[in-house]
Amino acid sequence: MQQNILYILADQQRIDMLGAYGHPMVQTPNIDKLAQDGIRFNQTYTPTSICGPARTSLFTGHLPHVHGVEQNAENGRNRFAKADPVPHIPTFGDHLKDYDKIYLGKWHVAESSLPSNYGFRGHDFPGYGYPGSGVYPNLVFNQGPGEPNRYREWLDEQNRPYPEVSEAFFGDNPHLQVQELQGKLSGKPEDTIPAFLASEAIETLKNRQHLAHSSGAKEENTPFFLWMNFWGPHTPCILPEPYYSMYDPKEIAEDPTFQETFADKPLHHKRVSHMWGVHDLQWDQWAEIVARYLGYITLIDHQIGRVLNYLEESGLAATTTVVYTADHGDAMGAHKLIEKGEFMYDETYRIPLIVRSPLNPQPGREVNAFTYLHDLFPTAMDLAGEHIPERPQAKSLGPIIRGEVDTLGRDAVFGQFTGHFTDLNQRMIRTQSHKLVFNGPALGELYDLENDPKETTNHIDNPAYALVKKTLINRLLQECAEQGDWAEEWLSRIQEVY
Numbered sequence: 157m158q159q160n161i162l163y164i165l166a167d168q169q170r171i172d173m174l175g176a177y178g179h180p181m182v183q184t185p186n187i188d189k190l191a192q193d194g195i196r197f198n199q200t201y202t203p204t205s206i207c208g209p210a211r212t213s214l215f216t217g218h219l220p221h222v223h224g225v226e227q228n229a230e231n232g233r234n235r236f237a238k239a240d241p242v243p244h245i246p247t248f249g250d251h252l253k254d255y256d257k258i259y260l261g262k263w264h265v266a267e268s269s270l271p272s273n274y275g276f277r278g279h280d281f282p283g284y285g286y287p288g289s290g291v292y293p294n295l296v297f298n299q300g301p302g303e304p305n306r307y308r309e310w311l312d313e314q315n316r317p318y319p320e321v322s323e324a325f326f327g328d329n330p331h332l333q334v335q336e337l338q339g340k341l342s343g344k345p346e347d348t349i350p351a352f353l354a355s356e357a358i359e360t361l362k363n364r365q366h367l368a369h370s371s372g373a374k375e376e377n378t379p380f381f382l383w384m385n386f387w388g389p390h391t392p393c394i395l396p397e398p399y400y401s402m403y404d405p406k407e408i409a410e411d412p413t414f415q416e417t418f419a420d421k422p423l424h425h426k427r428v429s430h431m432w433g434v435h436d437l438q439w440d441q442w443a444e445i446v447a448r449y450l451g452y453i454t455l456i457d458h459q460i461g462r463v464l465n466y467l468e469e470s471g472l473a474a475t476t477t478v479v480y481t482a483d484h485g486d487a488m489g490a491h492k493l494i495e496k497g498e499f500m501y502d503e504t505y506r507i508p509l510i511v512r513s514p515l516n517p518q519p520g521r522e523v524n525a526f527t528y529l530h531d532l533f534p535t536a537m538d539l540a541g542e543h544i545p546e547r548p549q550a551k552s553l554g555p556i557i558r559g560e561v562d563t564l565g566r567d568a569v570f571g572q573f574t575g576h577f578t579d580l581n582q583r584m585i586r587t588q589s590h591k592l593v594f595n596g597p598a599l600g601e602l603y604d605l606e607n608d609p610k611e612t613t614n615h616i617d618n619p620a621y622a623l624v625k626k627t628l629i630n631r632l633l634q635e636c637a638e639q640g641d642w643a644e645e646w647l648s649r650i651q652e653v654y
Contacts, residue, residue: 158379159539160476168390169482171508182450186461194512200527201569205484205496205504211265217533217550226574229267239267249274261353261385294321297335319343327433336392338448354459358466389452399451405443416491420614422599429492442489477513497576500584500593517559525563570635585632592628
């Protein structure tokens with residue numbers, strides 16, 4: 157029997173801020189249980205630390221320079237072209253032919269098209285589509301879906317009041333007061349966007365089962381592929397009680413890299429810190445932001461728990477593979493940075509990946525092999541019993557899930573970045589022991605991960621690391637050549653002096 161497939165995608169979830177990955181404080185009982193009953197992948201990486209390009213990589217199985225979405229486009233502000241996948245590139249919509257394909261929540265994959273254009277039913281939130289924008293009184297952040305807004309309709313249907321935002325905090329940059337970093341939301345947890353998303357997922361699955369039981373065996377045997385997308389814990393971290401006050405900022409330990417001086421780092425790191433208005437914040441101020449981020453994570457975890465409980469109660473769990481992951485991470489105070497952007501630290505590129513599947517012969521496993529977010533593209537076809545589409549980089553996780561292998565044979569992971577607030581072409585090669593970051597015309601980065609896992613000391617100009625640097629540059633050039641990445645030309649020309 158074909159597997160039902162549930163992909164749960166968080167937005168901007170830092171891996172080490174989950175209980176399943178060792179955080180000492182955050183409460184994530186449902187995600188933790190998913191790991192206990194499934195497989196925890198410890199070395200999964202996003203291809204790029206920015207929402208739209210990363211999500212499109214998952215949607216197509218390709219790297220950004222191949223699928224064509226290399227920067228976010230929000231409200232039509234992309235400076236170069238529409239942030240759409242290149243024409244005729246195969247997506248999930250071209251596969252899973254026998255499946256009921258359902259898409260709920262945040263989209264941010266293509267600028268000019270929506271999930272329904274790719275054969276999905278469910279939600280059509282264009283762009284970033286944050287459904288609280290234009291609904292929450294006092295909310296400054298304005299990247300909403302426009303009309304219609306299914307979240308507002310849901311609140312009205314439930315006779316729920318529109319929550320209001322108070323106690324909002326922005327960075328200290330007077331020229332960037334357009335996105336709250338954290339704030340308090342009135343109302344109840346069941347009024348929130350994560351609760352809305354979980355309720356929609358449960359209701360959709362209930363309706364499927366009702367239709368199947370009332371109309372015969374054909375519908376009952378149709379498997380589903382449900383892709384569920386949260387807008388959090390991406391800032392703005394605005395949440396109601398008890399989540400707003402759940403974590404005491406005074407009990408949150410200072411990030412070990414918070415005393416970053418940027419002395420041996422590319423100048424743009426410091427500039428991004430200043431842009432967000434967080435460079436001069438003291439840790440007690442940062443701890444307030446982190447506390448809301450942790451509260452947001454717990455709120456999302458509790459809503460995931462509702463969906464997982466429904467799978468159990470309905471009997472669907474026995475035939476459903478559940479995947480929890482994120483598009484990318486969040487610096488959240490590491491190196492005096494927040495969110496993601498023009499930096500390639502593990503806090504933003506290493507992501508959680510947990511898989512619970514009836515096909516897994518050994519629950520509670522950990523996998524330390526290198527894997528990618530976009531491996532989930534061919535994985536879905538593998539789970540569905542379809543022909544696995546060939547991709548230059550993405551590989552199905554199916555053999556690992558089934559216990560046939562414990563590695564996909566990678567000795568390194570590759571990352572690329574084109575720009576977010578500013579244009580900066582970056583490439584990364586990361587082995588188990590070292591990381592090299594090519595920052596185009598800016599200062600490069602080389603980290604000794606065995607002795608400095610937090611990436612505090614840049615060895616790019618350290619003569620003692622000359623051989624390591626040369627080896628990694630050659631490895632990065634090889635990866636660029638294999639992937640057809642045009643960045644190879646610039647790096648190859650300056651490799652001797654980089």
